[in-house]
Amino acid sequence: MSFRKVNIIILVLAVALFLLVLHHNFLGLSSLLRNEVTDSGIVGPQPIDFVPNALRHAVDGRQEEIPVVIAASEDRLGGAIAAINSIQHNTRSNVIFYIVTLNNTADHLRSWLNSDSLKSIRYKIVNFDPKLLEGKVKEDPDQGESMKPLTFARFYLPILVPSAKKAIYMDDDVIVQGDILALYNTPLKSGHAAAFSEDCDSASTKVVIRGAGNQYNYIGYLDYKKERIRKLSMKASTCSFNPGVFVANLTEWKRQNITNQLEKWMKLNVEEGLYSRTLAGSITTPPLLIVFYQQHSTIDPMWNVRHLGSSAGKRYSPQFVKAAKLLHWNGHFKPWGRTASYTDVWEKWYIPDPTGKFNLIRRYTEISNIK
Numbered sequence: 001m002s003f004r005k006v007n008i009i010i011l012v013l014a015v016a017l018f019l020l021v022l023h024h025n026f027l028g029l030s031s032l033l034r035n036e037v038t039d040s041g042i043v044g045p046q047p048i049d050f051v052p053n054a055l056r057h058a059v060d061g062r063q064e065e066i067p068v069v070i071a072a073s074e075d076r077l078g079g080a081i082a083a084i085n086s087i088q089h090n091t092r093s094n095v096i097f098y099i100v101t102l103n104n105t106a107d108h109l110r111s112w113l114n115s116d117s118l119k120s121i122r123y124k125i126v127n128f129d130p131k132l133l134e135g136k137v138k139e140d141p142d143q144g145e146s147m148k149p150l151t152f153a154r155f156y157l158p159i160l161v162p163s164a165k166k167a168i169y170m171d172d173d174v175i176v177q178g179d180i181l182a183l184y185n186t187p188l189k190s191g192h193a194a195a196f197s198e199d200c201d202s203a204s205t206k207v208v209i210r211g212a213g214n215q216y217n218y219i220g221y222l223d224y225k226k227e228r229i230r231k232l233s234m235k236a237s238t239c240s241f242n243p244g245v246f247v248a249n250l251t252e253w254k255r256q257n258i259t260n261q262l263e264k265w266m267k268l269n270v271e272e273g274l275y276s277r278t279l280a281g282s283i284t285t286p287p288l289l290i291v292f293y294q295q296h297s298t299i300d301p302m303w304n305v306r307h308l309g310s311s312a313g314k315r316y317s318p319q320f321v322k323a324a325k326l327l328h329w330n331g332h333f334k335p336w337g338r339t340a341s342y343t344d345v346w347e348k349w350y351i352p353d354p355t356g357k358f359n360l361i362r363r364y365t366e367i368s369n370i371k
Contacts, residue, residue, distance in 0.1 A: 178325030
């Protein structure tokens, strides 16, 4: 065998060895990326902090991932933590939380999630860019909480969860008592991009809002004196729905350009004032009602038992509250506030803030950190 042929054989073996090592390293990198991934998008890239080996639950990695999107503002962070904790403890499904927040809250949130009681949670912290709302929201001091940027995060689900085909969105003022898998499996009709709980259902009774009357139909949210609203030919008596908890088919959402449609009506409201003047609920509801008029599926009413925050009194029996799959404190009386109903149910899932920044407020002198 000539010297030249020997050199060629050695070179081929060296290349083969190099490719073998490269393949091995690539597999190791792929495994790492499954635990820590960076997504990019117009809301800004953020690292994913995944816990690969859940400490509390034996999660089958072959299970379909259930993306749960929840907004977490600094002044309501305890609510988001309690909601996440309740979901995690009541399921063995492969849940990944997409926690949407602002840059100045991310470090505080991450410190809280590193608590021993929450270490089994798999999550991603996603930064929401308020610039998305420029020209789409009218400044109104009377709206208070509903005007905060994170209120509108639900409009941008395909951006927040870019790789998911389906996702659950829920507000931070909820407690989940059922298995989130059941909500995720809510059937959506063909052509429907989302499923909501209607305000006329039998589980959550109709509520009279001070200054707004019966706010459970379209006329309670939209100004039917405006020609643009009348041209839509939507019946004013149509039952409205609650946007605080819903299941979204993101493939259909993208196909129908739902986000663009919502932004269109936000801009038109800024220019023409299309929302009801007596609007007492979330300012996110009117554009959703327009876009999803007679084009949405429904979720089981027990998966959004609401109005617990409409007053400080108890409107439901203990048996009904216990049977509910999801409890929703929509309204002014939040369970972490000075006066609220069913605080004992909520506090069961609350994890004290290790940094001491967030404290419960109670009417009487109580220990803030519930043990």
